[in-house]
Amino acid sequence: MLAVDDDPKIRNLLRNVLEDDDFGVIEAETATEVLQVNETSAVSLITLDLNLESDNGIDLARQIRRTSQVPIIMVTDKEDVIDWVVGLEVGADDHTIKPFHPRKVLARIRSVLLRSETTSQGLQKAADTLVSSPAQSPKRVHFSFDGLIAIPHQMKLMNRSGVECELTSGDFRLLDVFLNRPKRVLSLDQLMDLAGGTEWNPLDRAIDNQIARLRKKIERDPSDPKLIKTARGVGYSFSCEVQIVQASITSCKSA
Helix, strand or coil: CEEECCCHHHHHHHHHHHHHCCCCCEEECCHHHHHHHHHHCCCCCEEEECCCCCCCHHHHHHHHHHHCCCCEEEEECCCCHHHHHHHHHCCCCEEEECCCCHHHHHHHHHHHHHHHHHHHHHHHHHHHHHHHCCCCCCCCEEEEECCEEEEHHHCEEECCCCCECCCCHHHHHHHHHHHCCCCCEEEHHHHHHHHHCCCCCHHHCHHHHHHHHHHHHHCCCCCCCCCEEEECCCEEEECCCCEEEECCCCCEEEC
C-alpha cells in the first residue's frame, strides 16, 4: 500500500490504521517518489492526495495510469466536485475528503481492492473461456443496437463506421448489463451490483460518472441521450431496441 501526502500527520494516520489491519505501508510525498515506488515495488493500492505542495495530484494520477492499473483512492481537503470528477475520469477508483475517519478510509480501501480483485478474476475467466471454447461456438452472440455492434465474448464494441471503440472493462460490463435488460429501469444499486459484482457506495456517484463516459462513446449526441435514459430519482434504463445475433447464423431476434 502506498500512502501519498505531503502532510506527515496524514501519512502517519494512514500508516497506523492500515498496519493495524495487516497492510504493509510505503509513504511518499512527491510525484518523483510515487513514480519510483510504483515502478520498483508491487503496490496493491495508492491513496493519493490531490493537493500536494509541489505536484498536481490529477497529473500524477494520469501519469500512473499510463503504465499501471493499480487502484487509486484520491484524498482531497475540500468538497470540490470538479476535482474528484476529473480524478475519476483520469482513472482513479474512489475518493475521500479530509478530515476523514480512519475506519471509513479503511472501508473504502477494502471495497476498492475487492472490486479490483473481482474485475481481474472476471477478465481472466473471460480469457480462459476464449482459449478453451470452439471458435464457432453457437452460444456466442453479438448485440446490435442503433447501428453499433457489441461482441461480449471479445469485449469489443464496433461503432457506426465499423471501427472498434475504446471501452474499458468497466464500461463494457455496464453496457452488457443494459444490453441484457433493455427497456427496464435499473436502480443505482442494481447497476452497481450487476456491473461491479460487489457493493459500491452510491453516494460517491461512481455509476453516474461511468454512465456519462459510456454515453460519450455510444450516443449520437451525448448531451441529448437517446439510448441510456435517466429515470429521475430511481436510476437508468436502456431505451433502444436490441437485436441478438448468433455468431454462426444470420437471423436476429429481439432481446
